[in-house]
Amino acid sequence: MNLNLNLKMNLEDKEIGIPTERTLKILKKASERAKAEVEKNLKSLAEREDYSPQFDYFMKLCGGEQTPEAIERRTGRSAARLLCIQAPIELIHAAGFHPYKIASGSQAMTxxxxxxxxxxxxxxxxxxxxxxxxxxxxxxxxxxTSPWILPTTCDWVAKFPEMLRSFGVENRIHWMELPHLKDGDAGQARWLEEVFGLKKFLETSGAKIGRKSLADSVRIYDDAWRALNRLAKMRREERIANVWFMLIAGSFFLDSPERWTEAALSIAPSSAPPSGPGRARVFLAGSPIFFPNFKLLHLLEDTGITVAADDLCSGERVFPGAVACKDTSEFGIISALAQRYHQGCLCPTFIDNDRRVNGILCEKRTAGLRGVVFHVLKGCHPYDLESLGIERILKERGLRFLRIETDYASEDSQNLRTRLEAYRRTFGGERDEL
Ligand code: SF4
Incomplete structure (x- = not known):
C-alpha cells in the first residue's frame, strides 16, 4: 500500500476542500489503520486451534498487496477489474487478462x-x-491495460465510475447492460449480445479469443470450481471451519487460477469435526463478506453457530462455476457462458429469482440445516429488500431465520453477539445429523 501524489493532486484539483498536508495525513493514517486491521485479523487466524500451515498461501494472498500492479506481477497478466460476477471470467482470461474481482472488507478504507x-x-x-x-x-x-468491466447489477455498481470521478479518478470502463429479467427470451438474447460485445472490447486491447483459448480457459476455471466444491463439501461435513472456507474463497481472484486451484486441492480435511455436540447448523445468505471484515463469521463461531453452506458472492458463489457446453464451437461455448452467468446467477438484483429460495430449501434437506442467517450490509438495498420476502417463505418451511444488519465497524459486536446467542438458544441442545 502506498501513498500517491496523484491522489493529492486530484483531491486538490477537485477542490474537495482538504488541504494538501491534511490529505497526506489522512492517507497515511488510513494506510496504517488498514495494515493494522489486516495484521490483527491474520494474527487471530494464526492463533486458532485449527490453524495449519496449509492456510498460509491464502493468508498471504488476503494480507498482501492487492493493487492491479501487484496482481499483474503475480499472475503475469494485465488485470481486468470487476465488481460483480456477471461478466464471464473465462472470456476475460482467454483474451490474456487476469479477471480481478476487486473487493474490500477494510473499515479503514471506508x-x-x-x-x-x-x-x-x-x-x-x-x-x-x-x-x-x-x-x-x-x-x-x-x-x-487495466480496464473495469461493469455489468449494471445494483445502483452502487452503476454509479461507481461517477463516484470515482468525483475524486478526480478516471478509468476505462466497459459496461455490460444486464437484463434483470432472465427467464424470458428477450433478456437472454440481449445478454448474449452483451457477452459478444465484451469479447469485441477485450480483443481491442487483449489477444484475439479463439475456440481453443476459450476452451482452455473454461477448463482452467472448471478445475477451480471443482476445487472450491470439494472445500464446500468439507465444510458441510464440518471438516473445515467456515472462516477458512471464506478466506480461501475470498482469495480466489488474487492469484492465477491454476496456482489457487493447486493450493485449494492440497487442503486436507481436519481429522475431527471442529464443532462439538449441540451446534446449530445454518445457511449463510445475503450481502458478501470480505476479509478482513470477518466480524460476523467469528461471532457466529463464538456463539456456537456452524455455517455449513452459503450463497454469498464472496463464498460458494465467488464465481459461477462449471459450464455445460454441448456445442463446442466458439459460438457454442460463448452461448453456454452467457447462459451460465445470466440464468444461473442468484444475485438479488434479478427480478425472477425463485431459484435462490429453492437452493436454500434444497440445502436444508441435503445438508440438514435448520436455520438461515441473512447478512445485510447497511446500504446494500438489493439484499435488504430481498430479505423481507425470503424470511416469510423460509420460516413457513420451518427454518429459523435471523436477519443481521451491520457494516464494517466493530461497535455493534456486543449487540450482535447477544442476538446470535438468543438465536442459538432457539435450536436447543441437540446436534443435527449430518
Ligand atoms: S454488496 Fe450489495 S450494494 Fe454492494 S455491490 Fe453488492 S449487491 Fe450492490
Whole structure:
C-alpha cells in the first residue's frame, strides 16, 4: 500500500476542500489503520486451534498487496477489474487478462472514501473506492491495460465510475447492460449480445479469443470450481471451519487460477469435526463478506453457530462455476457462458429469482440445516429488500431465520453477539445429523 501524489493532486484539483498536508495525513493514517486491521485479523487466524500451515498461501494472498500492479506481477497478466460476477471470467482470461474481482472488507478504507459520498452507502463499494484512492489512480497501470468491466447489477455498481470521478479518478470502463429479467427470451438474447460485445472490447486491447483459448480457459476455471466444491463439501461435513472456507474463497481472484486451484486441492480435511455436540447448523445468505471484515463469521463461531453452506458472492458463489457446453464451437461455448452467468446467477438484483429460495430449501434437506442467517450490509438495498420476502417463505418451511444488519465497524459486536446467542438458544441442545 502506498501513498500517491496523484491522489493529492486530484483531491486538490477537485477542490474537495482538504488541504494538501491534511490529505497526506489522512492517507497515511488510513494506510496504517488498514495494515493494522489486516495484521490483527491474520494474527487471530494464526492463533486458532485449527490453524495449519496449509492456510498460509491464502493468508498471504488476503494480507498482501492487492493493487492491479501487484496482481499483474503475480499472475503475469494485465488485470481486468470487476465488481460483480456477471461478466464471464473465462472470456476475460482467454483474451490474456487476469479477471480481478476487486473487493474490500477494510473499515479503514471506508473512512478514507467518506468525503463526498452518501452517508449511507454500500460499505463494500465505499471500501473499494477507498482502496483505489489509497493505492493511487493510474499508479503504474494505465487505464487502457487495466480496464473495469461493469455489468449494471445494483445502483452502487452503476454509479461507481461517477463516484470515482468525483475524486478526480478516471478509468476505462466497459459496461455490460444486464437484463434483470432472465427467464424470458428477450433478456437472454440481449445478454448474449452483451457477452459478444465484451469479447469485441477485450480483443481491442487483449489477444484475439479463439475456440481453443476459450476452451482452455473454461477448463482452467472448471478445475477451480471443482476445487472450491470439494472445500464446500468439507465444510458441510464440518471438516473445515467456515472462516477458512471464506478466506480461501475470498482469495480466489488474487492469484492465477491454476496456482489457487493447486493450493485449494492440497487442503486436507481436519481429522475431527471442529464443532462439538449441540451446534446449530445454518445457511449463510445475503450481502458478501470480505476479509478482513470477518466480524460476523467469528461471532457466529463464538456463539456456537456452524455455517455449513452459503450463497454469498464472496463464498460458494465467488464465481459461477462449471459450464455445460454441448456445442463446442466458439459460438457454442460463448452461448453456454452467457447462459451460465445470466440464468444461473442468484444475485438479488434479478427480478425472477425463485431459484435462490429453492437452493436454500434444497440445502436444508441435503445438508440438514435448520436455520438461515441473512447478512445485510447497511446500504446494500438489493439484499435488504430481498430479505423481507425470503424470511416469510423460509420460516413457513420451518427454518429459523435471523436477519443481521451491520457494516464494517466493530461497535455493534456486543449487540450482535447477544442476538446470535438468543438465536442459538432457539435450536436447543441437540446436534443435527449430518
Ligand atoms: S449487491 Fe450489495 S454488496 Fe453488492 S455491490 Fe450492490 S450494494 Fe454492494
Amino acid at each position: 473512512s478514507l472514501a467518506a468525503h463526498g459520498l452518501p452517508a449511507l452507502m454500500c460499505p463494500m463499494i465505499r471500501a473499494v473506492i477507498g482502496a483505489v484512492l489509497e493505492s493511487g489512480p493510474g499508479s503504474g497501470t494505465s487505464p487502457v
